[in-house]
Amino acid sequence: MARTLRVGLIGYRFMGRAHSNAWRQAPRFFPLKAHVELHTICGRDAAGVQAARAQLGWQHAATDWREVVESPLIDIVDICTPNDSHAPIAIAAAQNGKHVLCEKPLALNLKQAEQMLAAVQKARVVHMVCHNYRRIPAVALARKFISEGALGRLYHYRARYAQDWLADPEFPLTWRLRREVSGSGAHGDINAHLIDLARYLVGEFTEVCGQFQTFITERPLPQESDKNPGPVARGAPRKTGKVTVDDAALFIGRFDNGALANLEATRLAPGRKNHIEIEINGSKGSLYFDFEDMNRLKFFNGDDPKDRQGFRDILVTQPGGVHPYVGQWWRSGHLIGYEHTFVHTVADFVNACVEGKPVHPTFEDGVKNQRVLEAVETSATRNRWVKV
Numbered sequence: 001m002a003r004t005l006r007v008g009l010i011g012y013r014f015m016g017r018a019h020s021n022a023w024r025q026a027p028r029f030f031p032l033k034a035h036v037e038l039h040t041i042c043g044r045d046a047a048g049v050q051a052a053r054a055q056l057g058w059q060h061a062a063t064d065w066r067e068v069v070e071s072p073l074i075d076i077v078d079i080c081t082p083n084d085s086h087a088p089i090a091i092a093a094a095q096n097g098k099h100v101l102c103e104k105p106l107a108l109n110l111k112q113a114e115q116m117l118a119a120v121q122k123a124r125v126v127h128m129v130c131h132n133y134r135r136i137p138a139v140a141l142a143r144k145f146i147s148e149g150a151l152g153r154l155y156h157y158r159a160r161y162a163q164d165w166l167a168d169p170e171f172p173l174t175w176r177l178r179r180e181v182s183g184s185g186a187h188g189d190i191n192a193h194l195i196d197l198a199r200y201l202v203g204e205f206t207e208v209c210g211q212f213q214t215f216i217t218e219r220p221l222p223q224e225s226d227k228n229p230g231p232v233a234r235g236a237p238r239k240t241g242k243v244t245v246d247d248a249a250l251f252i253g254r255f256d257n258g259a260l261a262n263l264e265a266t267r268l269a270p271g272r273k274n275h276i277e278i279e280i281n282g283s284k285g286s287l288y289f290d291f292e293d294m295n296r297l298k299f300f301n302g303d304d305p306k307d308r309q310g311f312r313d314i315l316v317t318q319p320g321g322v323h324p325y326v327g328q329w330w331r332s333g334h335l336i337g338y339e340h341t342f343v344h345t346v347a348d349f350v351n352a353c354v355e356g357k358p359v360h361p362t363f364e365d366g367v368k369n370q371r372v373l374e375a376v377e378t379s380a381t382r383n384r385w386v387k388v
């Protein structure tokens, strides 16, 4: 009889909802090696967490994360809180013998990330950072193509992650705009994903050269009652506070295999909602991925006869083991979406917990990611290239 893993999830808003859905769906669509119980959801507001418990399908609610990480009933701690709380929660969870799934960026800074890695290694628990974009079938297929040598020698990794939710200067000063809570701005929030995909698809960064910009330096303070912050009503009296993170972070870099990197992250690109675009060029071909068309991968094969060369448009929905993950969902051509990436993440994590095996991206990947983030920041501050 398969064992049961009981999950404690901390944080119940954006990622809390995405992860709750994943914990519920993973056992229904994937052959998991354990039963999963949505045991406890945790948030600081008693009424809010009770409502989330009822809506998202958890058995119990808690208002103090310590209660969750110390509970002998919990096997897995899933961290969906702002970045400043990742380290204390993950370290305490590991010390209590829990497997840990943690949202990105792993920590506020490299030092914290290293402490988290040391804690999970010492406790010998399974650890994973939720870089869910790795488990988009088209991205996993891109990795397969590259590892099989379909692109030949790699030349370029070009990636852009653009959003527009900060383009309105009235958008309030939420936790993502405060360095002490978030660590950095667009850099740690969305460049972290591009760095992870670069490391997954291309190689390790060796040196970087970056630039940061904060275009809007003061923003209205959020209202106490503002549970779901949007732009502040125009004309309303407003107190403002200083934005202490970057609005945009760009960098170029080199990989250990000689390829060049070109990354851009911004939250001030009007019209761009969650625009992730990646192109990789090599000696034999190219790959192109656009998150807004996430079921597709474009592949240029330089070996095609010259008269019919061009980017192929691969619909990555073929079941029967042809394309990664999608065989667990629908029939060929029946598309999947954002939420499925979290289901794939959770499914792989659960099986790793049962087998006691590492599952990528581990906290070690989180540390390497943080090392790149920090090198870019140093480069931007000192205005020069920095070794990673």
Ligand SMILES: NC(=O)c1ccc[n+]([C@@H]2O[C@H](COP(=O)([O-])OP(=O)(O)OC[C@H]3O[C@@H](n4cnc5c(N)ncnc54)[C@H](O)[C@@H]3O)[C@@H](O)[C@H]2O)c1
Residues within 6 Å of the ligand: 010, 011, 012, 013, 014, 015, 016, 042, 043, 044, 045, 063, 065, 080, 081, 082, 083, 085, 103, 104, 105, 130, 131, 132, 189
């Ligand atoms: N993988 C992704 O693509 C992705 C997308 C968005 C956010 N994230 C990451 O997920 C994390 C959470 O982001 P979000 O957008 O869900 O934030 P959010 O503001 O929507 O939700 C944060 C939640 O954490 C709770 N919380 C805060 N401090 C807490 C504490 N001390 N104890 C218990 N609960 C606490 C809040 O009450 C809220 O429920 C961040 O690290 C963020 O970078 C990842």
